[in-house]
Each structure stands twice: as structure tokens, then as C-alpha cells.
Amino acid sequence: xxxxxxxxxxxxxxxxxxxxxxxxxxxxxxxxxxxxxxxxxxxxxxxxxxxxxxxxxxxxxxxxxxxxxxxxxxxxxxxxxxxxxxxxxxxxxxxxxxxxxxxxxxxxxxxxxxxxxxxxxxxxxxxxxxxxxxxxxxxxxxxxxxxxxxxxxxxxxxxxxxxxxxxxxxxxxxxxxxxxxxxxxxxxxxxxxxxxxxxxxxxxxxxxxxxxxxxxxxxxxxxxxxxxxxxxxxxxxxxxxxxxxxxxxxxxxxxxxxxxxxxxxxxxxxxxxxxxxxxxxxxxxxxxxxxxxxxxxxxxxxxxxxxxxxxxxxxxxxxxxxxxxxxxxxxxxxxxxxxxxxxxxxxxxxxxxxxxxxxxxxxxxxxxxxxxxxxxxxxxxxxxxxxxxxxxxxxxxxxxxxxxxxxxxxxxxxxxxxxxxxxxxxxxxxxxxxxxxxxxxxxxxxxxxxxxxxxxxxxxxxxxxxxxxxxxxxxxxxxxxxxxxxxxxxxxxxxxxxxxxxxxxxxxxxxxxxxxxxxxxxxxxxxxxxxxxxxxxxxxxxxxxxxxxxxxxxxxxxxxxxxxxxxxxxxxxxxxxxxxxxxxxxxxxx
Amino acid sequence: xxxxxxxxxxxxxxxxxxxxxxxxxxxxxxxxxxxxxxxxxxxxxxxxxxxxxxxxxxxxxxxxxxxxxxxxxxxxxxxxxxxxxxxxxxxxxxxxxxxxxxxxxxxxxxxxxxxxxxxxxxxxxxxxxxxxxxxxxxxxxxxxxxxxxxxxxxxxxxxxxxxxxxxxxxxxxxxxxxxxxxxxxxxxxxxxxxxxxxxxxxxxxxxxxxxxxxxxxxxxxxxxxxxxxxxxxxxxxxxxxxxxxxxxxxxxxxxxxxxxxxxxxxxxx
Numbered sequence: 001x002x003x004x005x006x007x008x009x010x011x012x013x014x015x016x017x018x019x020x021x022x023x024x025x026x027x028x029x030x031x032x033x034x035x036x037x038x039x040x041x042x043x044x045x046x047x048x049x050x051x052x053x054x055x056x057x058x059x060x061x062x063x064x065x066x067x068x069x070x071x072x073x074x075x076x077x078x079x080x081x082x083x084x085x086x087x088x089x090x091x092x093x094x095x096x097x098x099x100x101x102x103x104x105x106x107x108x109x110x111x112x113x114x115x116x117x118x119x120x121x122x123x124x125x126x127x128x129x130x131x132x133x134x135x136x137x138x139x140x141x142x143x144x145x146x147x148x149x150x151x152x153x154x155x156x157x158x159x160x161x162x163x164x165x166x167x168x169x170x171x172x173x174x175x176x177x178x179x180x181x182x183x184x185x186x187x188x189x190x191x192x193x194x195x196x197x198x199x200x201x202x203x204x205x206x207x208x209x210x211x212x213x214x215x216x217x218x219x220x221x222x223x224x225x226x227x228x229x230x231x232x233x234x235x236x237x238x239x240x241x242x243x244x245x246x247x248x249x250x251x252x253x254x255x256x257x258x259x260x261x262x263x264x265x266x267x268x269x270x271x272x273x274x275x276x277x278x279x280x281x282x283x284x285x286x287x288x289x290x291x292x293x294x295x296x297x298x299x300x301x302x303x304x305x306x307x308x309x310x311x312x313x314x315x316x317x318x319x320x321x322x323x324x325x326x327x328x329x330x331x332x333x334x335x336x337x338x339x340x341x342x343x344x345x346x347x348x349x350x351x352x353x354x355x356x357x358x359x360x361x362x363x364x365x366x367x368x369x370x371x372x373x374x375x376x377x378x379x380x381x382x383x384x385x386x387x388x389x390x391x392x393x394x395x396x397x398x399x400x401x402x403x404x405x406x407x408x409x410x411x412x413x414x415x416x417x418x419x420x421x422x423x424x425x426x427x428x429x430x431x432x433x434x435x436x437x438x439x440x441x442x443x444x445x446x447x448x449x450x451x452x453x454x455x456x457x458x459x460x461x462x463x464x465x466x467x468x469x470x471x472x473x474x475x476x477x478x479x480x481x482x483x484x485x486x487x488x489x490x491x492x493x494x495x496x497x498x499x500x501x502x503x504x505x506x507x508x509x510x511x512x513x514x515x516x517x518x519x520x521x522x523x524x525x526x527x528x529x530x531x532x533x534x535x536x537x538x539x540x541x542x543x544x545x546x547x548x549x550x551x552x553x554x555x556x557x558x559x560x561x562x563x564x565x566x567x568x569x570x571x572x573x574x575x576x577x578x579x580x581x582x583x584x585x586x587x588x589x590x
Numbered sequence: 591x592x593x594x595x596x597x598x599x600x601x602x603x604x605x606x607x608x609x610x611x612x613x614x615x616x617x618x619x620x621x622x623x624x625x626x627x628x629x630x631x632x633x634x635x636x637x638x639x640x641x642x643x644x645x646x647x648x649x650x651x652x653x654x655x656x657x658x659x660x661x662x663x664x665x666x667x668x669x670x671x672x673x674x675x676x677x678x679x680x681x682x683x684x685x686x687x688x689x690x691x692x693x694x695x696x697x698x699x700x701x702x703x704x705x706x707x708x709x710x711x712x713x714x715x716x717x718x719x720x721x722x723x724x725x726x727x728x729x730x731x732x733x734x735x736x737x738x739x740x741x742x743x744x745x746x747x748x749x750x751x752x753x754x755x756x757x758x759x760x761x762x763x764x765x766x767x768x769x770x771x772x773x774x775x776x777x778x779x780x781x782x783x784x785x786x787x788x789x790x791x792x793x794x795x796x797x798x799x800x801x802x803x804x805x806x807x808x809x810x811x812x813x814x815x816x817x818x819x820x821x822x823x824x825x826x827x828x829x830x831x832x833x834x835x836x837x838x839x840x841x842x843x844x845x846x847x848x849x850x851x852x853x854x855x856x857x858x859x
Contacts, residue, residue, distance in 0.1 A: 049747075049748075049751045050747045050751065051746075051747045051748035051751055054747070121752070163603050164608070166716065166717055166718030167717075167718075168717035168718070168754075168755050168760060169755060169759065169760075170754050170755065171750050171751060171753070171754050171755055171756070172751060172754050177754075179715070179717070181716060181718060184710070184714050184715065184716045185710075185714060187714070188714065188715040188716075188754070190754070449632070474607075
């Protein structure tokens with residue numbers, strides 16, 4: 001899409017010179033008001049797409065042509081350019097402050113765009129009508145892509161990797177055009193396509209003061225464990241300060257071990273936010289998690305308008321008070337939320353994190369409060385909690401109060417060579433066999449899909465009476481296989497990734513073959529270990545890393561888990577003392 | 591776009607799944623014979639190349655299962671070298687196919703993976719995916735002979751704007767193409783992929799016309815048309831017919847995918 005960049009001075013001159021001043025001032029192609037200082041700023045007039053030009057009503061087309069003619073009389077009309085080229089020439093596009101007095105907005109556009117940032121293609125609205133809203137300050141054209149030194153940056157998804165940009169002959173800007181391949185499934189962001197944002201949300205408003213009151217009321221009546229309660233209170237405190245405007249921090253980390261009941265810890269904090277009219281977002285990288293959280297939150301907050309966004313969700317442009325969204329769907333939001341909760345606990349693989357962080361930072365209002373919920377925060381975040389830049393609440397014990405199972409390391413030699421010969425390390429087979437005999441279920445993690453397929457083949461041969469299956473993230477039968485594993489029909493599951501959040505299979509044992517591989521980072525290993533012993537009936541189990549040489553990451557993972565257990569022990573004692581205190585008080589009271 | 595670093599290290603990102611794989615860096619690269627592989631081996635495997643054909647005319651793959659309904663169709667099924675499939679026999683009954691030759695070849699069967707790939711390419715607009723096929727199409731065309739003019743199927747203005755590019759143009763980057771065809775006015779606006787076979791053929795009869803300036807160029811020439819997919823052949827045959835009307839000597843067509851009727855052609859999202 002191309003724009004005529006018209007210097008504001010030229011428009012000013014035009015308005016001065018022509019006799020029909022009135023008519024021009026209210027012309028929907030031109031801004032309804034001009035700023036006093038015009039400096040380098042330009043006004044963008046879109047070039048009409050050929051098919052729209054054909055179907056346009058005669059009078060509208062005439063007035064469009066008229067303006068361009070008038071402009072070309074005063075100055076050499078600059079040739080239409082794409083928005084990236086315009087900004088590269090240090091020309092700053094001008095957008096007026098919005099005015100309800102002069103213009104009646106199209107309500108549909110508002111529903112579509114409020115709190116969002118969309119491509120023109122996503123709106124079923126004509127170029128001219130969108131531009132009308134630009135003239136009256138309701139919509140802004142923003143860059144879809146920025147040029148970096150040796151690459152580009154997609155403004156929607158934050159992608160900067162050279163190999164994830166493509167070039168093509170663009171029909172819209174009549175030249176070579178760059179596009180982002182990273183977020184292509186959401187519609188194509190090109191160098192020439194502007195992103196549209198709704199103006200009234202660009203300048204962060206004062207916190208909406210009218211409280212929702214009862215609307216955000218929590219209907220959940222479960223009880224929190226001592227550890228959960230402590231974290232929940234701390235979070236509520238921080239959110240309270242944020243609402244008051246006296247907060248010193250705008251980031252909060254809930255560092256909770258796998259299986260400690262994170263969602264319940266968040267309820268009180270979210271209720272507080274909703275009751276004060278905050279727009280709340282729960283973001284997670286995975287669709288499964290969104291689908292799992294939606295009914296839980298709908299039950300917990302029956303009076304709140306909750307909307308879930310994921311690939312394939314019905315209404316992509318609905319509005320709600322509490323939004324649950326995947327990373328991808330989040331890319332459509334822009335400066336929209338006050339309270340953001342990032343649930344990345346079971347995010348795997350971890351590269352998904354960076355994208356999610358970018359999406360969240362764009363979707364959050366300038367003054368916003370962010371809560372991370374994680375079992376394995378990264379190094380930077382841990383450092384930040386130590387230096388006090390991020391507030392932190394640790395939950396070191398599971399809901400059922402038992403310590404986390406500590407992984408054991410076992411050296412198995414050159415397992416890759418063995419697999420090539422269609423064999424597996426004896427140590428591994430013995431371990432699997434042992435568990436199979438005792439009718440337990442086993443999760444076996446491997447580094448790659450190829451290894452997974454080969455291991456599956458060998459295992460099917462070696463331990464025949466047991467049902468073995470292999471599953472990876474792009475597997476079509478993924479859901480069925482995981483269901484079968486849950487039910488216990490499949491006793492041994494070989495996999496590359498953690499499949500489902502809380503695949504809580506009672507008494508499952510976990511092995512990692514090739515734990516020295518690059519993809520098994522500390523956090524990945526901690527997550528994997530976290531699959532074991534989740535149910536209160538069987539709180540213990542095996543976690544074994546079969547490796548060919550210990551790595552730093554493996555040692556760190558073990559240390560991480562041990563530390564958490566020590567911390568949990570301490571808190572257990574605290575709780576006991578606390579209870580004793582209460583008991584003493586009660587006694588004294590008598 | 592790939593960075594020089596990838597070339598030196600020899601690992602590349604798969605154009606489809608973005609997974610890393612070992613690029614085939616060998617001496618051919620230095621001599622300039624080396625052609626970039628665009629997909630990782632796992633993704634390549636999912637493509638189904640057409641190696642044997644059942645119909646000399648439309649290049650129907652031998653692997654395609656289709657149910658014959660009449661005796662004539664059965665005759666068609668036993669097609670050997672030089673034989674035609676039932677579809678092509680049906681075509682040959684009408685003008686101009688009783689006199690003019692038609693030959694079509696495709697690279698791959700339109701299987702679920704190809705469906706996904708083409709829909710990301712065409713409807714999502716991931717134009718870079720075309721680079722997977724550009725060289726392969728060139729090779730395929732060479733098998734059909736040499737052509738003096740290469741062209742593509744045009745798009746309606748509105749659709750062209752929506753997509754931002756022409757899929758045929760993107761695929762034929764290794765040829766030097768000449769735009770020949772354009773739409774006659776007042777042609778129905780609906781998309782091909784949403785119509786039945788009969789509708790398509792009826793609708794497409796004579797929708798194309800030659801551009802004024804190229805009419806004198808066509809006479810006695812051998813012309814190649816490049817497109818993304820052959821479904822019923824209605825589009826390509828209609829375009830070829832227009833060229834024959836203006837005296838083309840021979841018209842052949844190549845596409846990336848050949849639908850075999852087992853998979854519904856996707857509709858736009």
C-alpha cells in the first residue's frame with residue numbers, strides 16, 4: 001500500500017489559498033486540524049487500490065481526485081511511497097488528536113480496533129473509511145516493519161532473524177517488498193503495510209476509576225495451602241499498591257514448583273484487579289493451556305466477561321474484561337491490558353518464551369503490572385529477584401507437602417552408537433523392565449524426533465508384552481496417544497517434548513535418554529523431573545538422567561531441585577511454628 | 591534470504607518447519623552448479639513426486655485412485671503410453687481439443703502436505719515458499735521441450751491486491767516470462783476453489799483474452815503456461831484455448847501440484 005506524503009505546510013497553504021476554505025477544512029482526506037508547528041511532519045494520503053477505485057461512488061472518487069489535483073497545483077506532488085520509505089527519509093507522519101465533536105465514528109471499527117493493532121486486511125472496511133478515521137484522529141497508521149542494520153524487525157511479532165524474512169514482487173507497492181515469515185499465519189506483515197491502531201488507547205489513560213464491584217467477584221471456595229496463601233497474600237499486596245499508584249515495582253514473579261497449584265494462587269489477585277476495573281490478561285504459549293484454563297476461570301469468575309483467544313477460536317475480535325490468550329493471538333493486542341499474568345510454567349520448548357515476552361510487552365499498557373508464573377525462571381529473572389528489581393514469592397513445596405523427587409544421573413556410554421545398531425543401553429532397558437514388571441508407567445524423553453523413532457522401534461522389539469508408543473509435538477494422533485497413556489492403555493511413552501500441561505499420571509516414572517543434549521537445559525530438566533510424584537497417593541518416583549557425560553545443566557537442575565526441597569522444609573517448620581503460636585495464643589486467651 | 595553465515599557453517603533452516611538441518615555444501619557450490627535445498631529431509635519426504643503417469647495428455651499420476659463410472663472410463667483406466675485418461679477423452683470431444691494438442695505435467699501429487707504448503711503460499715502469502723519449486727519447474731519444462739514464450743495465468747485486480755502477488759509469477763522466477771493473458775470484462779467474481787467441475791468448465795469457457803500488443807507475437811509459437819495447481823484443468827485449458835485461437839503452434843502447461851480427486855481442493859480462509 002502506498003501513501004502520498006504531503007508536507008503539512010503545503011496543506012496549510014492550500015487551505016489558505018483556496019476560496020472554498022470551509023469545504024477543504026472538513027474534507028475527510030485531510031486532517032481536521034493542523035498543529036502550530038509543522039516542522040518535518042507530513043500528512044499521509046493513501047493511494048486507492050485499483051478495485052476500490054473502480055467501485056467507488058462517483059462523487060467520492062471525484063473529490064479524491066480533486067484534492068490531489070489541488071495539491072499538485074501548489075507543489076510537486078511527491079510520488080506515492082510505502083510507509084517504511086517515508087519514515088526512512090526522516091519524515092514524521094502527523095496524526096491529530098481525536099475529536100468526537102467533528103465526526104461520528106463507525107462503531108464496528110471501534111470494536112475491531114480498540115486495544116488492538118491490526119493489518120488493514122483484517123478489517124472488512126474500505127481504505128477511504130479507515131482514512132476518514134485517521135483524519136479525525138481515531139486511527140493511526142504505524143510501521144509494520146522497521147529496517148535494522150543487517151535485518152528487519154517485524155513490529156507485530158518482534159522477529160529479527162534474517163532467515164525469517166522473505167522478499168517478493170509486491171502488487172500493492174509495485175516493487176520488491178519484505179515480509180515477515182515468522183507471524184505469517186496471522187496475515188502478512190510487509191514493509192508497505194501499515195498497522196492500524198485505535199488512537200484513544202495509544203495515550204494511556206488514567207486508571208479507569210469506576211470499579212466493577214461485584215462484577216469481578218470470585219466464586220471459588222476452595223482453600224489454599226499455607227504456602228499458597230502466603231504467595232497469594234504477597235501478590236494481592238503488590239496489586240493493591242499498583243491500584244493505589246504507590247507501587248515501587250511493576251513486575252512480580254511467582255516462583256512455584258511443578259504441581260503446587262499455581263492457578264488457585266492467582267485467583268485473589270485477579271479478583272482484586274477486576275474489582276478495580278483493570279483489564280486482565282492471562283498469556284501462555286500453548287493452546288492446550290488456554291483450553292484448560294478457560295472453564296476454570298469461567299467457573300471461578302461467573303460474573304466476569306471472559307474471552308479465550310487461540311488458533312481456531314470463533315470470534316477473533318471479541319472484547320472482554322478478562323482475556324486468556326496464546327502467544328500468537330496476543331499479537332493482535334496493543335497497549336490494552338493493566339494486569340498481565342504470564343503463565344509459562346510448562347512452556348516447552350523454551351524458545352517460545354522470547355516471542356511471548358515481546359507479545360506481552362506490546363499488549364500491556366504503558367503503566368501496567370506483570371506477573372510471571374514459573375517453575376523455572378531464567379538466570380536473568382533470578383538475578384533480578386535477588387537485586388530486588390522484581391518482587392518474588394516462592395512456593396517451594398507441592399500442594400501435597402511432599403518434597404520433589406531428586407533426579408539421579410546414570411552414565412550409559414555411547415548410546416547413539418548402540419541405537420545405530422538397533423540396541424539400547426542395558427542399564428536403560430533394565431530400568432524400564434523393572435518398572436514394567438511392577439506395572440508402573442514410564443515417560444522416556446529423548447532429544448530428537450529421529451532418536452525417538454528409532455528408540456520406539458527397539459523398545460517394541462525388546463519388551464514385547466508392553467504397549468509402547470512414541471509421540472512428538474507435530475504428531476497427528478498426539479491427543480489420542482496421550483489419552484491412551486493417561487488411561488493406562490499405553491504403558492511406555494517415548495517423547496521429545498513435554499506434551500500436555502499436567503499430564504498427571506499417577507505413579508509415572510521418568511527417564512531422559514541423552515540428557516547431555518543441548519536442548520535439555522536446566523529448566524527443561526527441572527520441568528521434566530516435575531512430572532513425577534504429582535499425586536498425593538504416590539508422591540515419590542524415579543527421575544533418571546541417562547547420559548554420556550554430565551553437563552553443567554544436569555548438575556544445575558539437580559541443585560535447583562535440592563534447593564527447593566530445603567526451602568520447602570524450612571517453610572514447613574515455619575508453618576508448624578506458626579500454628580503452634582496460634583495455639584499458644586488461643587491457650588492464653590482462655 | 592539466507593545469511594552468509596549459514597552458507598559457511600553449512601546448516602540451513604528448513605523453509606517449511608524452520609528446523610535446522612545440514613545443508614549439502616560440496617564442491618558444486620564453488621563452481622556454481624550447486625542449487626540450494628530449501629526443505630529439510632523430513633519435510634521433503636512428505637512431498638509426493640509424480641514419477642509415473644497414467645495419461646500422456648494431462649499427466650495424471652499413475653498412483654491416483656479414481657473410480658470409473660462408465661465402460662468408456664474403464665477403457666481410460668487401462669491407459670498406457672500414448673493413451674488418454676477419461677477426463678482427457680471427454681475434453682477431446684469438444685473444440686478445440688479435437689484438433690489441438692494439450693500437454694500438462696506437474697511436480698507433485700496434491701496430498702495433505704502439499705495442500706497445507708500451497709495454502710500457506712497462496713492464501714497466507716508466504717511467497718518465499720515458491721523458491722522450493724522454481725528450479726524443479728524449469729527442469730520439468732525442459733522435459734516437455736523448448737518454448738519460445740513462457741507465461742502465467744493473470745489474477746483479477748481485487749484478488750491480486752488481496753494476495754499482493756501472482757502465484758504463477760512467483761513460481762516462474764527461473765524463466766523469463768511475458769504477460770500475455772488478461773480477463774475479459776464481466777467475468778464472475780467467485781473463486782475457482784469453491785466451484786464444482788461442471789461449474790468451473792462452464793464459467794471458464796473463454797474468460798481470457800490476449801493483450802492487444804502481444805497478438806502478433808503468438809502465431810506459430812510454442813508457449814508454456816505456469817501455475818500452482820491443476821485441478822480439473824479448466825483454467826489452464828481455457829488459457830491454452832485462447833492461445834490456440836491466435837495461432838499458437840503448441841501449448842504446454844506445468845504446475846507444482848496435480849490434484850487427483852481424492853482430496854478436496856481447499857477453500858480460502
